[in-house]
Amino acid sequence: MKDVLLEIRDLQTHFLTDRGEVPAVDGVDLYIRKGEILGVVGESGCGKSVTSLSIMKLIPQPPGKIAGGSIRYKDEELTTAKEKRMKMLRGNEISMIFQEPMTSLNPLLTVGEQIGEAYRLHRKASRKHTRLYTIDMLNRVGIPRPEQIVDEYPHRLSGGMRQRVMIAIALCCEPELLIADEPTTALDVTIQAQILDLMKKLNRETGTAIMLITHDLGVVAEMCSRVAVMYAGKVVEEGPVKDIFRDPRHPYTKGLIRSIPRMDIEQKQLYSIPGNVPSPGSITQGCRFAPRCEHAMDKCHELMPELKLADYDHRSRCWLEQGDAEG
Amino acid sequence: MTKHVLEVEHLKTYFPIRTGFWQRVTGYVKAVDDVSFSVREGETFGIVGESGCGKSTAGRSILRLIEPTEGKVVFDGQDVTEATDSQLRDMRRNMQIVFQDPFASLNPRHSVRRILEEPFVVHGTAGKKERQDKVLELMEVVGLNGSQLDRYPHQFSGGQRQRIAIARALALNPKLIVADEPVSALDVSIQSQILNLMQELQRNFGLTYIFIAHDLSVIKHFCDRVAVMYLGRIVELADKAPLYREPKHPYTQALLSAAPVPDPFVQKERIILEGDVPSPANAPQGCAFHTRCPAAFERCKQERPVLKRTAEGHQVACHLYP
Numbered sequence: 001m002k003d004v005l006l007e008i009r010d011l012q013t014h015f016l017t018d019r020g021e022v023p024a025v026d027g028v029d030l031y032i033r034k035g036e037i038l039g040v041v042g043e044s045g046c047g048k049s050v051t052s053l054s055i056m057k058l059i060p061q062p063p064g065k066i067a068g069g070s071i072r073y074k075d076e077e078l079t080t081a082k083e084k085r086m087k088m089l090r091g092n093e094i095s096m097i098f099q100e101p102m103t104s105l106n107p108l109l110t111v112g113e114q115i116g117e118a119y120r121l122h123r124k125a126s127r128k129h130t131r132l133y134t135i136d137m138l139n140r141v142g143i144p145r146p147e148q149i150v151d152e153y154p155h156r157l158s159g160g161m162r163q164r165v166m167i168a169i170a171l172c173c174e175p176e177l178l179i180a181d182e183p184t185t186a187l188d189v190t191i192q193a194q195i196l197d198l199m200k201k202l203n204r205e206t207g208t209a210i211m212l213i214t215h216d217l218g219v220v221a222e223m224c225s226r227v228a229v230m231y232a233g234k235v236v237e238e239g240p241v242k243d244i245f246r247d248p249r250h251p252y253t254k255g256l257i258r259s260i261p262r263m264d265i266e267q268k269q270l271y272s273i274p275g276n277v278p279s280p281g282s283i284t285q286g287c288r289f290a291p292r293c294e295h296a297m298d299k300c301h302e303l304m305p306e307l308k309l310a311d312y313d314h315r316s317r318c319w320l321e322q323g324d325a326e327g
Numbered sequence: 328m329t330k331h332v333l334e335v336e337h338l339k340t341y342f343p344i345r346t347g348f349w350q351r352v353t354g355y356v357k358a359v360d361d362v363s364f365s366v367r368e369g370e371t372f373g374i375v376g377e378s379g380c381g382k383s384t385a386g387r388s389i390l391r392l393i394e395p396t397e398g399k400v401v402f403d404g405q406d407v408t409e410a411t412d413s414q415l416r417d418m419r420r421n422m423q424i425v426f427q428d429p430f431a432s433l434n435p436r437h438s439v440r441r442i443l444e445e446p447f448v449v450h451g452t453a454g455k456k457e458r459q460d461k462v463l464e465l466m467e468v469v470g471l472n473g474s475q476l477d478r479y480p481h482q483f484s485g486g487q488r489q490r491i492a493i494a495r496a497l498a499l500n501p502k503l504i505v506a507d508e509p510v511s512a513l514d515v516s517i518q519s520q521i522l523n524l525m526q527e528l529q530r531n532f533g534l535t536y537i538f539i540a541h542d543l544s545v546i547k548h549f550c551d552r553v554a555v556m557y558l559g560r561i562v563e564l565a566d567k568a569p570l571y572r573e574p575k576h577p578y579t580q581a582l583l584s585a586a587p588v589p590d591p592f593v594q595k596e597r598i599i600l601e602g603d604v605p606s607p608a609n610a611p612q613g614c615a616f617h618t619r620c621p622a623a624f625e626r627c628k629q630e631r632p633v634l635k636r637t638a639e640g641h642q643v644a645c646h647l648y649p
Contacts, residue, residue: 261544267548
């Protein structure tokens with residue numbers, strides 16, 4: 001596949017805790033094509049954020065470490081890349097936006113200084129040019145009065161405006177890949193609609209691929225072309241958004257889709273997946289979802305199924321799909 | 328005609344803004360600004376709105392967890408706003424609250440047993456033996472195991488903690504439960520468990536809920552009637568079905584169109600509102616929404632619209648509907 005921008009294979013990211021070494025990411029397989037929007041969905045603790053931090057090599061070490069697997073960006077292996085090389089990539093070719101814009105912006109620097117920082121570093125631009133470029137960036141992310149806002153401090157801006165500033169910082173060097181970790185979770189619905197609209201527009205205009213991490217299936221349905229569903233540190237299903245919503249193969253994906261309240265359909269009672277989300281590392285044998293799965297067979301509790309092609313471009317990790325082929 | 332359990336009339340809750348050395352009051356944050364509605368027995372009344380619209384303050388002012396500035400709240404024929412402390416305590420037996428964050432609302436130093444026994448101790452309604460039986464029964468009702476009674480809140484997951492909070496609210500057999508964003512801190516698969524539990528409890532115990540949330544699809548699923556709030560005011564109030572089918576107020580229309588639909592095959596028209604919600608300390612003159620309203624005209628800037636009933640049974644506060 002030559003249009004693949006980033007490919008993750010069997011990624012293992014472990015954290016050292018009181019309970020020993022805990023695998024937060026336990027064999028993730030993912031790829032992102034150039035210019036696409038990939039959704040990564042899952043509930044808290046499924047390892048979706050840790051996966052994204054692993055790509056950027058922003059896992060605090062110790063207690064964390066990338067214990068195995070590979071992350072290939074274009075033709076380069078990132079898991080073994082030197083810090084110097086990562087610094088050249090970060091903010092330049094791969095950039096990231098986080099959930100809480102207030103905690104990820106520096107309160108002591110003006111908006112303009114923060115946007116210009118990466119640009120000046122990577123492009124070796126002059127101060128004067130950087131300022132003009134910064135104002136242009138603010139304009140592109142839909143901030144009114146950019147000439148004035150450029151000299152404002154983050155606390156003077158609303159949540160939606162701060163997230164726009166974050167996006168401007170992330171996109172100022174025209175990266176190939178933007179990792180957005182729950183970018184709209186802290187925002188209100190009407191502001192969320194503005195930000196999603198902006199991200200879609202920028203994706204169309206600049207061709208920046210987006211890895212959109214979220215827990216909201218509604219956001220995935222509206223934004224993404226492909227989606228990967230994660231559960232307990234693994235990808236359990238992956239494929240085109242329309243296929244996954246029309247014909248989900250993994251019981252977890254099915255349960256997740258059925259358990260969200262819908263505005264467009266009348267539902268008497270919601271479906272609910274029994275049990276709780278397991279804490280990372282608590283299940284070591286068999287399919288991670290088996291204890292909550294209503295179709296679980298003996299085999300499921302013993303052996304972990306592979307992530308296998310279920311349909312064209314659609315992979316799932318479940319014995320129900322693959323059981324017969326292997327006896 | 329159905330009986331009204333709760334009547335809220337012209338409720339206002341203002342928080343003073345103090346500045347300077349003398350801490351003089353220089354203005355007010357009008358968190359709840361003239362809100363009226365009534366809740367029927369056995370129904371679920373939803374309050375929806377974005378952050379800062381005053382929905383939580385409204386919920387708490389009704390229970391007088393926050394002292395309202397003006398207005399009247401009548402619960403079950405008794406005036407809550409005029410009640411003395413001891414009267415209020417008796418009334419609270421019948422009106423309880425469940426909070427958003429089940430971690431913050433349960434005392435981490437108390438075992439679940441102690442948390443659940445507390446309402447009986449405070450109100451002195453049951454002896455020691457009876458209390459123990461009741462606590463066990465409560466655990467069962469909310470789907471937890473009685474053997475977990477001596478554990479502490481941190482040993483439970485978010486969903487289980489919310490079950491404990493619900494059990495505590497249920498302890499004294501209340502008539503009304505105010506649920507303030509009870510599922511927004513929970514994962515999707517756990518959220519539906521809690522919603523189903525709350526529905527089941529409503530059927531079994533004939534509870535009335537005031538359900539406060541920002542998630543429009545949760546509100547639609549759960550409530551019978553819905554009030555939409557914007558900057559401290561109710562802009563629209565209607566039965567669930569007509570509200571979602573045919574929203575009247577431009578804000579409701581925008582809010583509904585902005586919510587993402589979890590179905591990639593649905594294409595919908597989006598109304599994207601410009602700008603942000605103004606600060607409630609400095610709400611616009613006239614209609615609070617006129618600064619962002621796509622249909623605003625001259626009158627909206629001057630005159631505050633009142634909540635009026637339209638032909639279809641909607642109540643809407645907008646000059647577009649005379």
